[in-house]
Amino acid sequence: MTDERTTMARTTRNTRSRRTGSAGITPARAARTIRTSAQKALEAGVQAASGVRQSAVGAFDALVKQGAALEARSRRAAVAKAEKAREAACARAEEARTKTVEAVSHLEKVFEQRVSRAISKLGVPTTKDVKALSRQVAELQASVDRLHRARARAAR
Template sequence: MPKKLKELAEESTENQLAARIRESANQIWLAGLGAFSMAQQEGVKVFESLVQEGEKIQEKTKSVADERLAEMRSKATGTWDKLEKVFEDRVARALHSLSVPSRQDIDTLTQRVAELTDIAKKLSAEEEPGRPRAHRPKAE
């Protein structure tokens, strides 16, 4: 390490002092050049390692974000399903209070009409082909 100026001044004459100062300045200059050179060489390595570390962090962050997003979608889907069920129940109650038939009522009636149609077809097939139909009075 370079000596301090006072130490140099005490130990030598003016010419020697000037030579030592130049030598010390030259050593400082060379140390700076060496540091700059090392920084250039190591800088590329450091930059590349920082990029690699950044890629790892980005991958981990994306993975965690995807997991959180999946959780939120799952919760949202469950919430929407519950909301849809509540909405359907309330609409069904409102329609029932207005005496609007439900899907089940319509399905039951459709099935009953189909059964009655089958019975009517069987009854009309049982009548004799040559005999006119009996006149039946209309129900009032």
């Protein structure tokens, strides 16, 4: 039985060899086929790499544009916040200035009142007293002048 199997295996191998015969794959043809396949695989890899590269460049450009837009938005927001802060600071400064002017004005009035009371206690006449006195002196001067004219007419 072993002989039959061995013979059969040889027959199958021989049949295969006969089928390929002179049209069989030669080492040169196999090398060309492998080279062509490798070249096609390499070209496909290069094309894929080129596509990936173009995609990467496109994605990078898109990210750069998004970054520029984000920077512009951030800059506008920062400028707006800075402007609001400046306006708020100006408003607080104006409010403080107004309160300071009011406080100084109040202090001036208090100071004037105290000085006026101190002068009054010392017996120094006020501006009102001096004006009244000046008016009385002017009236007296006018009376004196009238009397001098009347005497001068009578003496003639």
